[in-house]
Amino acid sequence: MKIVDLMLKIDRRIIYLILAIVVILPLIIPSAQHVRVMAPVQKLYTAVDTIHPDKALMIDFDYDPQTQPELEPMALAILRHAFKKKIKILGLSLYVQPLGLAKAALDQVTGEINALAKTNSDSVIYGRDYVFLGWQPPPIVPILGMGESITNVYKKDFYGNQTDTLPLMKQIKNYNNVELLISISSGDPPLWWVSYAQNRFGLRVGVGCTAVSASDYYPYLQTGQFSGLMVGMKGAAEYEELVEKDLNIHKRRKASEALPSLTYAHLVMIVFIIIGNIGYFIKRRQK
Amino acid sequence: MQRTFPLILCFIFGILGIIPFIVPHPVVQHTDEFLRNDLLRILAAFALVLGLGSLLRVHFDKIQHRRENWQYSWVLLITFFLTSIIGLFGGVAGTGPLPTRIGNFSFDIQTIYLNVEVPLGATMFALLSFFMASAAYRSFRARSTEATLLLLAAFIVMIGILPLGNQISPHLPSFAQWIMDVPNVAGKRGIAFGIALGSLATALKILLGIERSWLGGGE
Numbered sequence: 001m002k003i004v005d006l007m008l009k010i011d012r013r014i015i016y017l018i019l020a021i022v023v024i025l026p027l028i029i030p031s032a033q034h035v036r037v038m039a040p041v042q043k044l045y046t047a048v049d050t051i052h053p054d055k056a057l058m059i060d061f062d063y064d065p066q067t068q069p070e071l072e073p074m075a076l077a078i079l080r081h082a083f084k085k086k087i088k089i090l091g092l093s094l095y096v097q098p099l100g101l102a103k104a105a106l107d108q109v110t111g112e113i114n115a116l117a118k119t120n121s122d123s124v125i126y127g128r129d130y131v132f133l134g135w136q137p138p139p140i141v142p143i144l145g146m147g148e149s150i151t152n153v154y155k156k157d158f159y160g161n162q163t164d165t166l167p168l169m170k171q172i173k174n175y176n177n178v179e180l181l182i183s184i185s186s187g188d189p190p191l192w193w194v195s196y197a198q199n200r201f202g203l204r205v206g207v208g209c210t211a212v213s214a215s216d217y218y219p220y221l222q223t224g225q226f227s228g229l230m231v232g233m234k235g236a237a238e239y240e241e242l243v244e245k246d247l248n249i250h251k252r253r254k255a256s257e258a259l260p261s262l263t264y265a266h267l268v269m270i271v272f273i274i275i276g277n278i279g280y281f282i283k284r285r286q287k
Numbered sequence: 288m289q290r291t292f293p294l295i296l297c298f299i300f301g302i303l304g305i306i307p308f309i310v311p312h313p314v315v316q317h318t319d320e321f322l323r324n325d326l327l328r329i330l331a332a333f334a335l336v337l338g339l340g341s342l343l344r345v346h347f348d349k350i351q352h353r354r355e356n357w358q359y360s361w362v363l364l365i366t367f368f369l370t371s372i373i374g375l376f377g378g379v380a381g382t383g384p385l386p387t388r389i390g391n392f393s394f395d396i397q398t399i400y401l402n403v404e405v406p407l408g409a410t411m412f413a414l415l416s417f418f419m420a421s422a423a424y425r426s427f428r429a430r431s432t433e434a435t436l437l438l439l440a441a442f443i444v445m446i447g448i449l450p451l452g453n454q455i456s457p458h459l460p461s462f463a464q465w466i467m468d469v470p471n472v473a474g475k476r477g478i479a480f481g482i483a484l485g486s487l488a489t490a491l492k493i494l495l496g497i498e499r500s501w502l503g504g505g506e
Contacts, residue, residue, distance in 0.1 A: 012421045019420050033450045036457075038464055065408030100400035103379075138331045145324050148316075153324060159379065200308065211448075218472045219479060234448045259450060265416065266445045272424040273438070280428050 004286070007279030015272060022264035032256035034241060040221055041238040044206045044228020045246075047180050048081055055179035056088040056172045060193070061102030062185035067210050068101055071184050073236035073255035074208035075102075077243050078182060079109040084247050088168055089130040090150070090178070094139040094189050103158065106132055112251065127166040134158030143192055147175050147201035175201040180227060184208040190217060194225050208235065233258050294496045301494040343367070370399060440466055 037045075051057055059078065063071035082089055091106055093099050110124045117123040124130065133154040136142040145153035150172060151163045163169045171177060181203055183190040190207040197203040204227045209217055211232030220226045230239055236255030243249050300322075307319035346360035374396045376385035381395035388395070429435040446452045447463025492498035 010424065015421050015424060016417045019417055023416070035450050036453045036460055038460065065405040066412035068405065068409060097404075100397055101405070103397065104401060136328070137335070138327065141323050141327050141331070145320070148320060215467065215471050215475060218467050219476045222468065222472050232448075263449045263451050265420075266449060267451075269420050269423055270442055270445060272420065273427045276424050276427065277429050277438075 004279050004282045007275050008283065010272070010275070019265060019268055022268050023261045026260035026264065027258070030257035031260065032240075032253040033237070033259045035234065035237045035256065035259070037238045037241055040229040040231070041235050041242070042228075043221075044182070044208075044230055045081070045239060045242045047204065047206055047227040048078065048087070048182070049085065049246075051082075051085070051087050051179045053086070054171070055177055056090050056168075057082050058090045058092070058178045058181040060181060060183040060185065060189060061091060061093050061098050061105065062095060062183060062187065062189045063101060064095075064097045064186065065101070067186035069254075069258065070210050070233050070236065071186060071208060072101065072105060073233075073253070073258075074230050074239060075105045075184050076109060076251075076254070077236060077239040078184075078208070079105060080112075080249050080251065081239075081243050081247060083109060083113050083124050083129070084243075084249060086129075088172065090133060090168075090172060091130065092133040092142070092154070093135050094142070094192075096135050096137075099135055099158065103132065106130070127161070127168060129168070131163070131166055131168050132158040133163070139189065139192060140196060143196045144200070147197065147203075149174055175203045178203060180204045180206055182206040182208060186210045186213065190220075190226070194220060198225060206230075233262050290499070290502055293502060294499070298494055298496065301490075370396065373399065440470075 048057060057078075059075070061075055063075070079089070091102055093102050110126075110130070113122075113124045126132075133150070134157055136153055142153045151169055154163050157163050157166070175197060181193055181197065183193050183205065185207070186209065190205065190209065193203070193205045198205050205225065206228045207217055207220075207226050208230040209232075211234075214229070214231040217226065217229055217231075221229045230236060233255050237253065237259055240253040240256050244253065303319070303322060307315055343364070346363055348354075349357045349360045350364075373385065373387060373394065375383075377383045377387040377395050378385075379395070380397045381387040381393060387393055387398075427434075427438055427441075429438050443459070444463045444466055446455065447459045447466075452459040452463065489498065493501065
């Protein structure tokens, strides 16, 4: 009887403590786990990989500090992939909060590439190879406006430069020159891109999202409205796997390193749920 | 007039929002472009001022009347003005007219963001996992067939998406993916249709002035 009560009423502090241990310990000694790449991530990778050299990849960085651990590895992996393949990139955020993280991700990857570059053409140069457009409120305005003219919507970039003076923006006028948009987001922006940019201008949309919002997005993947889908830490780890194997880029794989923590956390939650259910069934039988 | 004028505005601008999706004529498209790129952004700027003004008023009022936890309002106000001044005059990375570096110590807006907002935001969200674990343990009970199915599906997806799932059986990740691709999509699509039809009906009611609760006044 006492054991059953214990099973049903484990002190929440014990749950917190065990969870904290299993999450923190693997992060102290990180080791990247290899994962099996599933179809939604493979589709997204192929969509980026096959972007025409004359067209650009637009990345909507819409993650904030709360979802940074899940979504930032996606942004880093996509940036490494695109820059390696010499794909032109336009970055932007639909909200103000992610701007700092977007800048940090762009700075990190361009810094990595430029540190190894031997010639000017190996380097990634702002204005020539990529532009960070910044933020324009409210979100729907830039989504619709860029269908006609990107430089009309973003007259100045994040750093205050006139966008129409940047060499890249002379080639990339509107969505006709953008082959794919990837929305890395913890909220609704992927759906806005489909509703407004895809339905009206035919823009292809790929998505990187948090695990909790993934179930909302699978219908769009099935219909082909999303050109690929990267879900949570596992999705980011899959993209990292592809970038490392296919492109031979060996950088720190944050998402792959976080997978042991995620594995143990899931197992702990499953064990606690099973304990609770065993206690519940014994109690019910006793009644 | 106080109620009629907003209703007329709502109707006109609602219709103007729909027409460009149907009529490709340049006049319509240019009008739409002007409305979105100029008018809407001006309105958004006003909304921002209104929101910030309202936020400041609430907190000044809280301090003035010594309401509960009024001390925290000082934290908000001081950080608000401090970061606003640094952001407005210091530039994104210390490139503005305001100096944002004392020796090796820099306090430009990007540094503040990365060293204050990022850890605070991440900490707040990290706490959620502990509450979720505790809540899952207390509430996930196989009380009925439906609840048991839900529980099993959750276990399969939770393990199947991890590398561990592939080690247990190579079919487990595929099965987890199938759960997301088929039963999940079927359910979500049904919900999406319901929401879309509901949104359409509500939008029509608002545009035609049948639904007026957004005007306030409790009519």
